[in-house]
Amino acid sequence: MQQLTSERLKEKIVNRLIIENGIDVNDATNKQIFYALSSVVNEEILPNWFNTNKHYEKTGYKQVYYLSMEFLIGRLLESNLLNCGMLASAKEAINELGFSPEEIFAEEHDAGLGNGGLGRLAACFLDSLASLRYPGHGYGIRYRYGLFEQRIIHGNQVELPDYWLKEPYPWEIRKEEEAVVIQYHGKVHMFKRNDGTLEFKYENTDKVMAVPYDVPVVGYNNEVVNTLRLWSAEPAFQDDARSQGDQSAFYHDLDHHHSIEQISGFLYPDDSSYEGKELRLKQQYFLVSSSIQNIIKQFKKTNKMPVSRLPEKVVIQINDTHPSLAIPEMMRILMDEERMSWDSAWEVTTRTFAYTNHTTLSEALETWPKDMIQNLMPRIYMIIDEINERFCKKIWFDYEELRDKIPELAIIAYDRIHMARLAIVGSFSVNGVARIHTEILKKKEMKDFYTLYPKKFNNKTNGITHRRWLLQANPHLAGLITDVIGPQWINRPKQLIRLLKHSNDKALLEKFDEVKRNNKIALANYIHHQTGILVDEKSIFDVQIKRLHEYKRQLLNIFHVIYLYNELKDNPNQDLTPRTFIFAAKAAPSYYLAKEVIKLINTVASIVNYDKEIQGKLKVIFLENYNVSLAEKIIPASDISEQISTASKEASGTGNMKMMMNGALTLGTMDGANIEIHDLVGPENIFIFGLTADEVLDYYQNGGYNARDIYNKDDRVKRILDQLNQGEFGIHDIEFKDIYYNILFHNDSYFVLKDFEPYLETHELVDRAYRDRLHWLNMSVINIAHSGKFSSDQTIKEYATDIWKINQV
Template sequence: MNQYSKEAFINLLEDKLTRQRRKYLEDATDKDLYYVISSIVKDELIPKWLDTQERYQQNETKQVFYLSMEFLIGRLLETNLLNCGLLDTCKEALLELGRNPEEVFKNEHDAGLGNGGLGRLAACFLDSIASLSYAGHGSGIRYRYGLFEQRIIHGNQIELPDYWLKEEYPWETRKADEAVEVQFGGKVHLHKKQDGKFEASYEQTDKVMAVPYDVPVSGYQNNVVNTLRLWSAEISPETSDFLSGPNSQYYHHLDHTHSVEQISGFLYPDDSSFEGKELRLKQQYFLVSSTIQGIIKKFKTDYNLPLSSMAEKIVIQINDTHPSLAVPELMRLLMDEEEFEWDEAWEVTTNVIAYTNHTTLSEALEKWPVSMIQNLLPRIYMIIDEINERFCQGIWFDHEELREKIPELAIIADDQVHMARLAIVGSFSVNGVARIHTEILKKKEMKDFYTLFPSRFNNKTNGITHRRWLLQVNPCLSRAITDVIGPQWIKQPNKLISLLRYSNDKPFLEKIDRVKQKNKQALANLIHEKTGFTVDEESIFDVQIKRLHEYKRQLLNIFHVIYLYNELKDNPSLDLTPRTFIFAAKAAPSYHLAKEVIKLIHHVASIVNHDKSINDKLKVIFLENYNVSLAEKIIPAADISEQISTASKEASGTGNMKMMMNGAITLGTLDGANIEIKDLVGEDNIFIFGLNAEEVLNYYQNGNYVAKDIYHTDDRVKRILDQLNHGEFGAEEIEFKDIFYNILYHNDPYFVLKDFDPYIESHELVERAYRDKQTWQKMSVTNIAYSGKFSSDRTIREYASEIWKLN
């Protein structure tokens, strides 16, 4: 690890500026500096990258490949500087040159490779795998456009293209020599050979080239650099020659080019149409086929073993159901390309593939129409059909007690291919991502599969990389921690528990409070810059930042805001600690109700924020275009972490961990990792309210919840809903009738009204605790101290020892 002095770093920077950008320092823009510093860092990483790969190859090290449709990696310059030990030197050098480091760093566009918690988790996992010196790599798609760039116009979410690759991305390296071919459609013929084995031949297929772009994944100051491989869809040379030949049709050529480029064009194309669904399926197969072809090639090169021993050296971890086609694709490659017989191929496949489940939501457990897979992936459908047939026969003959359950267990049922079922049947490990989530899978959602395969099911509670989410985003807090317990926590996050010794140390508590105030001031400045609103830095910063979905219940949060506003209008002298409610969220483009909630938040904000009669006791802020970089500004400033999903719906959550690690207090339901946070910090250091998972599941099962009863008996609830229904928070009277009718006439499917009263009570407890400064500071330090348990280093050690069997 090179350790440059500030002067040496400046000299190197100036030298590269003249050679690479043809500019002297005084003429260089912040963008020039960003690219030059990235080049310096990449020069540091490449030799370590090559050494790491060579070491794995020479030692024949077992490796894990993490397949995910999302990798929400954010910006990489600061992370890579930190991991190379150059962050402080770089910042000092820039300040010496009269430049603001933050202005330089923000020239990097957030990589448009993910949407929410699933993708951010994958990014944290890659960081921990490298930092713990494990041999592990990510595999995803190089989307040219991210989810979308969110703009809010008159309260409405407007989606603009997120063309994050419009400028050079300095971290990627194109590896055209390692491209592979992926085939769609066409016809498949099975021929019986003389030796009795079957041989598959393909004709009239659409061939697509999958070209890898490799991004380095640096470990924290340990000389390990793993790889995030992103696949880009391009026209294969063979197809290109055919289409542009003398008899070609120019417009057909353009159509084909467009359809190929779409495969790696957009993250999560709109699947409300047949074409959108088909494109998503194409993306999923493109990811798994290109990745597994690459893995097999690598296995043959790196290991002096037959392919039948693949499980000794390779694990493929599929992140949620999106890459479930890895199961039939590995079978296809082993049988059709490597001449394995079925049983041998199945033995390899089911010992190589492991599956992480992230949800109990039925709409997120993917299903594809049989006809779509038959047409788009005919050979893959044949294999899925055979897997299903053998699996169902196995139940019929070996598990008489489950015979009647076969329709609920079959991979192909109701003219649909059920991807979660395929992933469970075709893997050796199925893990949930929080203790309660795994128990719900075992006892409710996947109970019969658990009966069949009890040893496959296990729990791996999610984690976050503390290097990004504490050391990097909150340097002042990190220094304060290091000053009292030393730097060991950076490599051993469980050492944060030593902070408990200082939870009654008044000077330390005051220091932590000053750090929080500084972070709140920085966020207040950002809010003013982005929205024009001035917020009270002494107010409680109450934060809910996550994807907009009904089960995450941003609606419950904004109902509480309306309730407080009504209270203040009735009694302007009400003794209320000033509150700043901070929201950030994107709604899926076709998710009407979620977009209505965004609009409601904005309409409430426009009334509350301009009402002088409430004396600035309430402010409502919605920060548009939520992404990793924005989260990095909000999280260090949060006082309250809103984790209020309907119990049983949030598999784990990771925002709860990030805010806890930065000293925010969790206000949440007994759901996901909230339960494990409560068990660690104790009931005095968290605010828990509302229905638990068992109560929610009982209501769903028994149907004995009536939302209208609460509407008719709770005046606060009735007033809020009537205000919505009568247009008090909208430009027109009909503005929010959809929300009104969904609550009362679709019976409040996520129990917003049922949990309203306990939610209000919990906020009263927040108010009381916040007024006692020393109590609040002690709660904050206690949360930081216990947050080491939620480092992704702990999660990855559990995966590595219990599932992957890595050294």
């Protein structure tokens, strides 16, 4: 790829402004500069994208297709410039034109295509596939609205529409000619053909057009450009009502079009009603039907071989259970359109699909009412029913020891369709996303399936792309690392381990310290601009940024803040290293307790931040509307990475990896990938506390935990809970009583009180360690050195070799 100089880039930007806007650069707005530069970047990307696709068609490489309801790709201009080798030149050109690169990049709205770790993982995987030259593409939905735009008003989360597409999105190309039709509802009629095979015909179906919008996925300095294909739901045809002047039909037509467009309208629509649940199910089938139709069409066009050989050229990875309907949809197409027998179609299907599980929470394993699927997708239901029938018969006849477990294994059980079970039965690989997570799946959550299919189960610990989370998000740290160990780590991130030999170099540690301090100053300025709160960049930046959920235990964190505040109120002069506690999180709109925790954090902040008695030793910051761009600001400035989930509950985590890679030290439980971080850096370079996964699982299975006992014995705990119960942190006495009752009367399901004392003790160790600055920096560099193990490049190589069996191009 030609690397343009800053002079040439300036010329192109100026020319683009004249051609597309008819204006001089001196009259241009930031937005116009953003679009002009994006257009220039696209000019560089498009030929490589075209050539990559042609190369795949010509050579017939086996390709992987990654199906996910979320792709949290963030902003792409800076990322595309980096991967095209033009970032430095572009920043120079923008500066020379009299604009700020940071302000230009900020003109891009974060794509509203995901919410949390699931979607960010998918985005990192696409980046690594392209950067490692693997033929791999993503399939998702082009939601017009993201999850929601979060505002904090009087401490409460308020949800506003996230209309991220209100302005043109410069990276997408509409491919209307490749649209496919999706069918819902209707009736299925079965006929016997002359050759004895069965034919299925559909009648009175609701048809929806799936129109693809393609987004380029640019590899790092290698001219490979893969594709993220996003499907948009549109009416399949226009009624004649308007031309005929039938007003009632006209309005019916409008309603019908609106209901169709809702399918790709919102990421995770509210499912508290039947209609909301049905819309989510429609979305899932919309994604998989359009994608599978497209994949088979591409296979036939490219490979000129029978569909029975599909697994030789195609592998489809299901990211969590949401795309599980891809399995019966593949069966439908192979049998009903390609006229394959059940056994032949099943062999092709089960050799094509692989499934990634992302949870140990049984309540998070997706199920759907049988009647809903039967009504919405009658043919798909018939196929699922047949898969289930054959699967249960196999257990009955071949696994006598599991006969009693059939209700716990059946895909259809108690009038519910279990999507994880469907994904396991219909795939050739089932992987967890961290070592402990996979072991829990094998030994507990999916023990009986592991008995049935021991060879299917494997582990692939999650990863993050170091290109975005170090090179792009923290360029000064990346530059310092390159100065010390050379640039080879950029293409081979495991070479970060070479930093170990420099981890005691005082001069180098002081340079690392300067980079961290400057990042903290930048974040402190951002916090002041956003909130009006002044924070001390010399304080410990203690960070917890992730989805708000009870098991992630933001409540434990804010209880610690309240404890410290109580201590300072009792003795304002005590020796405490100043702390800035930084939170960012969205709670699901219907998740009442999670929203109460957000309110509590903000209420505590409103008291602590303005209490002069505590001499500025504590600050509490909640940054609203957490997304990728905000994470890119917070992570390089973090000192402590709070990874405090209840042990056994967090499948992996990737925020822990991002902060580790940027030199933050992990304070966490032995859960998810924390365990693997601990094993790499050693117990002396991480802060571990709390119950183990085995202890938590034992409490769940055998009982023996009583939260009220801790409340009665620990004065610190009692004081905090009584403060909540008595309204000390609320305007009204009833505020936060629900948190109080949930802890004491529902017996503290996530062991907040049980882990409270060890959590406090571990924070004392943090305080002590931070005072020895060189020792702290040594620990920080050791963590960075080991972080290359968690590059998504490594994870993708393992998927490619062990599961997908694909080769680099």
